[in-house]
Amino acid sequence: xxxxxxxxxxxxxxxxxxxxxxxxxxxxxxxxxxxxxxxxxxxxxxxxxxxxxxxxxxxxxxxxxxxxxxxxxxxxxxxxxxxxxxxxxxxxxxxxxxxxxxxxxxxxxxxxxxxxxxxxxxxxxxxxxxxxxxxxxxxxxxxxxxxxxxxxxxxxxxxxxxxxxxxxxxxxxxxxxxxxxxxxxxxxxxxxxxxxxxxxxxxxxxxxxxxxxxxxxxxxxxxxxxxxxxxxxxxxxxxxxxxxxxxxxxxxxxxxxxxxxxxxxxxxxxxxxxxxxxxxxxxxxxxxxxxxxxxxxxxxxxxxxxxxxxxxxxxxxxxxxxxxxxxxxxxxxxxxxxxxxxxxxxxxxxxxxxxxxxxxxxxxxxxxxxxxxxxxxxxxxxxxxxxxxxxxxxxxxxxxxxxxxxxxxx
Amino acid sequence: xxxxxxxxxxxxxxxxxxxxxxxxxxxxxxxxxxxxxxxxxxxxxxxxxxxxxxxxxxxxxxxxxxxxxxxxxxxxxxxxxxxxxxxxxxxxxxxxxxxxxxxxxxxxxxxxxxxxxxxxxxxxxxxxxxxxxxxxxxxxxxxxxxxxxxxxxxxxxxxxxxxxxxxxxxxxxxxxxxxxxxxxxxxxxxxxxxxxxxxxxxxxxxxxxxx
Numbered sequence: 001x002x003x004x005x006x007x008x009x010x011x012x013x014x015x016x017x018x019x020x021x022x023x024x025x026x027x028x029x030x031x032x033x034x035x036x037x038x039x040x041x042x043x044x045x046x047x048x049x050x051x052x053x054x055x056x057x058x059x060x061x062x063x064x065x066x067x068x069x070x071x072x073x074x075x076x077x078x079x080x081x082x083x084x085x086x087x088x089x090x091x092x093x094x095x096x097x098x099x100x101x102x103x104x105x106x107x108x109x110x111x112x113x114x115x116x117x118x119x120x121x122x123x124x125x126x127x128x129x130x131x132x133x134x135x136x137x138x139x140x141x142x143x144x145x146x147x148x149x150x151x152x153x154x155x156x157x158x159x160x161x162x163x164x165x166x167x168x169x170x171x172x173x174x175x176x177x178x179x180x181x182x183x184x185x186x187x188x189x190x191x192x193x194x195x196x197x198x199x200x201x202x203x204x205x206x207x208x209x210x211x212x213x214x215x216x217x218x219x220x221x222x223x224x225x226x227x228x229x230x231x232x233x234x235x236x237x238x239x240x241x242x243x244x245x246x247x248x249x250x251x252x253x254x255x256x257x258x259x260x261x262x263x264x265x266x267x268x269x270x271x272x273x274x275x276x277x278x279x280x281x282x283x284x285x286x287x288x289x290x291x292x293x294x295x296x297x298x299x300x301x302x303x304x305x306x307x308x309x310x311x312x313x314x315x316x317x318x319x320x321x322x323x324x325x326x327x328x329x330x331x332x333x334x335x336x337x338x339x340x341x342x343x344x345x346x347x348x349x350x351x352x353x354x355x356x357x358x359x360x361x362x363x364x365x366x367x368x369x370x371x372x373x374x375x376x377x378x379x380x381x382x383x384x385x386x387x388x389x390x391x392x393x394x395x396x397x398x399x400x401x402x403x404x405x406x407x408x409x410x
Numbered sequence: 411x412x413x414x415x416x417x418x419x420x421x422x423x424x425x426x427x428x429x430x431x432x433x434x435x436x437x438x439x440x441x442x443x444x445x446x447x448x449x450x451x452x453x454x455x456x457x458x459x460x461x462x463x464x465x466x467x468x469x470x471x472x473x474x475x476x477x478x479x480x481x482x483x484x485x486x487x488x489x490x491x492x493x494x495x496x497x498x499x500x501x502x503x504x505x506x507x508x509x510x511x512x513x514x515x516x517x518x519x520x521x522x523x524x525x526x527x528x529x530x531x532x533x534x535x536x537x538x539x540x541x542x543x544x545x546x547x548x549x550x551x552x553x554x555x556x557x558x559x560x561x562x563x564x565x566x567x568x569x570x571x572x573x574x575x576x577x578x579x580x581x582x583x584x585x586x587x588x589x590x591x592x593x594x595x596x597x598x599x600x601x602x603x604x605x606x607x608x609x610x611x612x613x614x615x616x617x618x619x620x621x
Contacts, residue, residue: 044458048468308458 003103003187004121006114014113022099022119029296030252034061036297037304044308065245073241078148087146088239088246091139095253098132101125102260103187104292105270108285117289118187125186126178129261130171133216137163139250140225144235155234158315159218159225165322166215166222172330173208176337177265190269197274199266204333206266208326210302213258215322217251219303221310222318259299260292267295336360478562483545485563486538488581489556491605493597493613494589496526496582497557498533507552512542524593529602533557536578540566555606588612594619 010018035050035058042049050057075084105117122128137160144156178184180202181192189198199206215222218234226234236247263269270288272279280288313321343353469476478484489497500517518526518534526532549558568574585591594617596602597610604610 040462043462043466046461046464046467048466048470051470305455305458309454 003116003118003191004123004185006107006116007118007121010113010115014110014115015119017110018115018117018119021117022104023096025104026096026099026253026256027249029256030249031061031065032058033252033256033300034064036300037307040301040304041308044305068245068248069242071241073243074238076148076238079238080146080148083142083146084238085243087139087143088243088250089139090142091136091250092246092253094132094136094139095250095257098129098257099253099260101128101186102257102264103190103269104260105288106280106285116187116285121185121187124184126174126184126189126261126265129257130167130174133163133167133254133257136250136254139247140235143239143247147235147238149238151232152235152237155225155231155237158231159235162218162222162225162318162322163216165319166212166326169208169322169326169330170212170216172327172334173205173212174265175330175334176202176205179334179338179341186264186269189265190271193268193271197266197268202266202337205330205337206262208330208333209262209266212322212326213262214303214306215318217254217258217303219255220307221313224312224315224318255300255303256296259296259303262299263292263295267298478564480562482560482562482564483547484561485540485566485576486549486581487559487561487583488533488536488578489559489583490585490589490592491528491610492586492589493610493617494585494594495528495592495596495605496532497555498536499527499529499555499557500531500533501554503552503554504549504558507548508543509546509548510542510544512539512544513537513549514539522595525595526592528596528600528605533578536581538576538581540574540576541571590617590619 038060039049039051039057050060053059053063075081100119101122103116103118103121107114107116109115110117140163141156141160144152144154144160147153147156177189177198180198181189183189183192214220218225225231226236231237236244239247270292271277272288272291279291339356340353343356491497498515500515502515502517505511505513505515514535514537515533516535517531520526520530520532545560547560550560553559566574590613596605596617597614598616600610
């Protein structure tokens with residue numbers, strides 16, 4: 001019996017309980033994630049991080065949440081009041097609903113009812129996640145627009161442009177997974193990774209997804225929508241109190257969401273690490289949730305590590321990277337993957353497959369060589385002084401001696 | 411001759427060193443940047459990962475207190491002579507030196523019944539406003555009798571503004587063993603000059619005020 005058939009037998013109250021579990025899971029993950037992020041980043045900067053509220057400061061984010069809720073709720077005079085209130089609600093709800101199709105465990109018994117810890121199993125589950133993420137952009141755009149202020153507007157535009165462009169790359173990176181799994185249903189993709197994780201088989205897709213999920217969630221080093229020095233807080237500059245808390249919650253649930261999707265699509269979902277599958281048989285279905293959480297934690301640590309290491313990118317660099325590198329690269333990769341897939345399905349002889357792979361490698365080498373030599377030529381052109389003189393006045397550098405230039409820090 | 415050779419060798423080495431330094435400072439070509447930059451960024455990941463296991467710099471402050479530097483500028487103190495008389499003569503030089511206008515001094519006259527300091531006058535009112543004080547120490551430099559010095563105490567926070575205006579009794583140094591609390595007469599047979607020279611090493615029984 002497949003997972004979708006299994007879920008079809010769920011009575012209404014089981015669905016309600018599972019919905020509650022998913023919600024609590026997301027909120028708990030957020031609380032712990034904020035705590036973990038602050039502690040780990042602090043360690044990377046040789047600090048301790050929050051360690052006052054509760055054991056090891058574990059209740060810090062809860063205390064912060066209570067503090068946020070008790071703060072004064074301001075709505076700017078220039079704001080569009082209705083949209084201003086709706087925007088954080090859109091953001092916070094859409095990030096939760098994408099969790100409905102994420103399989104968290106294998107077969108489990110919930111109050112004596114045989115089921116799986118997954119709310120529903122759509123045949124187009126992954127597309128549903130992408131759609132939910134796209135609706136989430138509305139929250140950001142509307143928040144930026146309705147604030148009636150410049151910085152939020154710019155921040156909202158930036159982050160929506162960012163989320164939309166990286167969603168293209170993300171969607172393309174998933175196509176290879178669909179081709180290999182032969183399905184868009186999350187549970188079937190997990191089942192299809194029984195032998196090999198797609199992170200291994202489709203490594204380039206995995207890399208593209210990992211990069212674009214950071215861009216998608218507006219996180220460092222792609223957090224230019226919230227660049228403090230330029231835009232104050234970005235789209236949520238004018239928000240305070242619970243509405244701000246909702247955006248905060250949405251950001252972290254989104255991170256957990258993309259990590260969960262990455263786990264499902266590339267790291268074998270809730271299944272144990274290779275060689276440790278005996279734990280699933282011995283400790284029962286619920287234990288698979290531990291593996292699921294562990295894999296999410298791995299991705300989350302990657303998020304924190306990026307934040308601790310890399311400086312923020314410039315907006316144009318970021319867009320250039322998304323449109324000119326990630327998208328063409330993933331398009332080419334999809335072509336290769338689909339060709340190989342069709343070949344293996346039609347039973348093409350091994351020699352042709354090897355020849356095709358060799359041809360692709362040669363083509364990549366050729367393109368990169370051509371690219372490098374064109375770059376060198378461009379460099380040479382620059383060296384020869386082929387640059388036209390600037391149209392604006394510049395100081396006559398030849399007048400100064402070297403030491404004078406050094407003093408002037410030219 | 412050999413000296414000349416040595417000099418030229420040093421010169422040669424220096425010029426080589428300069429060249430090497432110039433070479434090191436030379437901006438990388440695009441190709442070098444492309445290869446070195448990628449690995450250098452990976453190196454950055456290793457740096458942050460390694461730092462996680464280093465000893466943290468944070469001091470768990472209220473529980474753990476690290477001693478300050480010896481000459482740290484902390485709360486002020488009004489000192490006493492070894493017999494217990496106050497050193498402050500109410501001259502207001504500290505108040506005049508203060509750039510933040512944090513000190514208020516009002517002098518009073520000493521007389522034979524009530525003597526707080528050797529000489530004519532003493533500091534009757536002495537206030538330091540720690541909401542204004544910038545701990546620059548100019549008052550200490552201005553003090554002619556070393557009456558005003560600074561301690562290493564830095565925990566000067568409170569929840570009321572008026573609690574941070576320290577009065578004379580908050581600032582006076584504690585009485586050490588043998589000191590007699592002022593007011594009391596000067597050491598018999600001495601003048602204020604003897605006090606200023608540091609000739610008084612302790613109290614005399616006659617200095618005790620009979621009640």
